[in-house]
Structures are given as structure tokens and as C-alpha cells.
Amino acid sequence: MSVGEFIERSESARSPAELFSLLVGAAEMEGFGFVAYGVLTYREPKQFMKPLPPFIALNYPIGWQQRYEEQKYSETDPIVIHSPYIGRPYLWRYLSKWFSLDELQQRTMDEAEAAGLKNGVCVPLHGPWGKVAVVSFASSFADADPQGRLGYLAVLATQFHASFIKGDHDVCGEPISLSEREKDCLLWTAEGKSSWDMSVIMAISESTVNFHLKNAMQKLGAVNRTTAVVKAIQFGLVRMPSIKWEFMQPSRAGRGRVR
The missing domain is CATH 3.30.450.80 (Transcription factor LuxR-like, autoinducer-binding domain)
Structure with a gap:
């Protein structure tokens, strides 16, 4: 599935x-x-x-x-x-x-x-x-x-x-908006890429990747990257219709990990 x-x-x-x-x-x-x-x-x-x-x-x-x-x-x-x-x-x-x-x-x-x-x-x-x-x-x-x-x-x-737990707590009604970089980082997180992997792929520093992911997590009210990915999909902020379970596998170099 x-x-x-x-x-x-x-x-x-x-x-x-x-x-x-x-x-x-x-x-x-x-x-x-x-x-x-x-x-x-x-x-x-x-x-x-x-x-x-x-x-x-x-x-x-x-x-x-x-x-x-x-x-x-x-x-x-x-x-x-x-x-x-x-x-x-x-x-x-x-x-x-x-x-x-x-x-x-x-x-x-x-x-x-x-x-x-x-x-x-x-x-x-x-x-x-x-x-x-x-x-x-x-x-x-x-x-x-x-x-x-x-x-x-x-x-x-x-x-x-x-x-x-839906309905067990109130959800902020304010609209959530992610930047394109934040969306890209979440998509690569969904592919199982680490911050280092993403820095190479997007030609930006690892600290910049972490900055975008931290911002995305704060906006989504997520305590970790996995939760942020799930919420972003739920809210329709990123689209990954064909992804199978393999997207969470570590990178081939062994450095990729969803944190």
C-alpha cells in the first residue's frame, strides 16, 4: 500500500x-x-x-x-x-x-x-x-x-x-504557507535524504537545509521531520501521489536518515 x-x-x-x-x-x-x-x-x-x-x-x-x-x-x-x-x-x-x-x-x-x-x-x-x-x-x-x-x-x-487523535485538540485555523525551498526539503526528506544529501542535491549548505526544515516544522506544528512530511501531505502543501514505501529508505551512501 x-x-x-x-x-x-x-x-x-x-x-x-x-x-x-x-x-x-x-x-x-x-x-x-x-x-x-x-x-x-x-x-x-x-x-x-x-x-x-x-x-x-x-x-x-x-x-x-x-x-x-x-x-x-x-x-x-x-x-x-x-x-x-x-x-x-x-x-x-x-x-x-x-x-x-x-x-x-x-x-x-x-x-x-x-x-x-x-x-x-x-x-x-x-x-x-x-x-x-x-x-x-x-x-x-x-x-x-x-x-x-x-x-x-x-x-x-x-x-x-x-x-x-483528530478532534482531541484544537488546530490553529490560520492558513499555512510553505516556501518553495521548504517544500523541496520536505519532498527530499520523504525520499529518505539526510540534510547532507539535500545540501548536495540542491547546492546549498547543510545548515541552510536545516534552517528550511526547522521553519517547515514550526509552521506545521510538527515535532520531527517525519511528522512534518505527513502533515504537509495532509494539508495538500506537497504532492507525492505515487510514492511507495521505498521513499523512506536510507540513501545508498548510508548517510540518509529521516530524523
Whole structure:
């Protein structure tokens, strides 16, 4: 499913359950059919299914859901504990490299994998005033490629979250206008280009690229570049009708990354 199609369909979803089903379907096409959406430090939106705190919606294996609740793993889950302090999408396996997980935290991760949740990806979604939600994706396949799908899954998560909380807060009614340079930078961001890549492509300095992206993010009320791209598409400020998931892949030189 292309990003444009997902945005269009998520915007017209008639219920939270339909919206979550759309997210699961799009992720499943890439081999990541297990999805969980939760709020960590965020005002809880209207629920549409009985949660296992801190989750609002998930389709994880029932056996794992039950064990997670019985063992109160929400208190030891490294994803729940550390995601508020991580500013970008990440692979679950990085948690043990970045943090000193204690025995209970590592057990939570090990048992999740044993329950069938493999090659996990988490997308922290940071809002104003320290509000944080997360979308986690996992595969049932041991050979799934989480790194290769990270950008696409991040965009799905960002758009899903934006659609899910729509109406939970007021949106400024003032019209948004982006400069041509700001639009160009967002388009190249959508192609997976880093600031350095864009400086070479557009023959401008890397600091100038960052300046334009910062301005675009401020105008759009976005906390990161991925969110800015999604909002720019939503508001009709940039057009990318034919882009598939590959647009979020890193550049061939390995320096491209959506930040």
C-alpha cells in the first residue's frame, strides 16, 4: 500500500476500529502483522477495545496478552519505560545496547520473542508538553527485515496517530504557507535524504537545509521531520501521489536518515 493511499484511507476511516484495522493491514503487507498502539504520558483518547494498560489497541497473540497482564509486564517493559526518552523510531533489539536492562526487563523482551513477536520496531510519537504515544510492530517471521521497513512503518504510525487523535485538540485555523525551498526539503526528506544529501542535491549548505526544515516544522506544528512530511501531505502543501514505501529508505551512501 502506498503512503498516499494509506493517508487517504485513514482520513476517511469511520471508526477507530476501522482505522486500526487499516494500520494492521498495511503493516502486514510488509511482514509486520502484529501491532500495538499505546499511550505512555498522554491523555487517554476514547477507547475502542478493552486495553491491557498501557495499550489502547493491539492484536498481539492472546496468550501473550494474558501473560503480559498477569505478570504486570507493563511495569517492566523496556519499551514502555524507555520510549519517552527516545526521539526516533528504533528496533527493539537496540534497547539492550542502549540501556542496562535488568533481569525482569530482559525477561519481558525474551518472552515476547518466544511468544511470536519477532524483529520488533517501535515508533515513539512525541507531542507537546511531554505527551508520548507509541506504535509497536512485530513480525511472526524470524527473517523479517525491520531495518529495511523502519521508515515506512514510522510513516504509517505517525499518520495513524494523527488520525486517531483528530478532534482531541484544537488546530490553529490560520492558513499555512510553505516556501518553495521548504517544500523541496520536505519532498527530499520523504525520499529518505539526510540534510547532507539535500545540501548536495540542491547546492546549498547543510545548515541552510536545516534552517528550511526547522521553519517547515514550526509552521506545521510538527515535532520531527517525519511528522512534518505527513502533515504537509495532509494539508495538500506537497504532492507525492505515487510514492511507495521505498521513499523512506536510507540513501545508498548510508548517510540518509529521516530524523
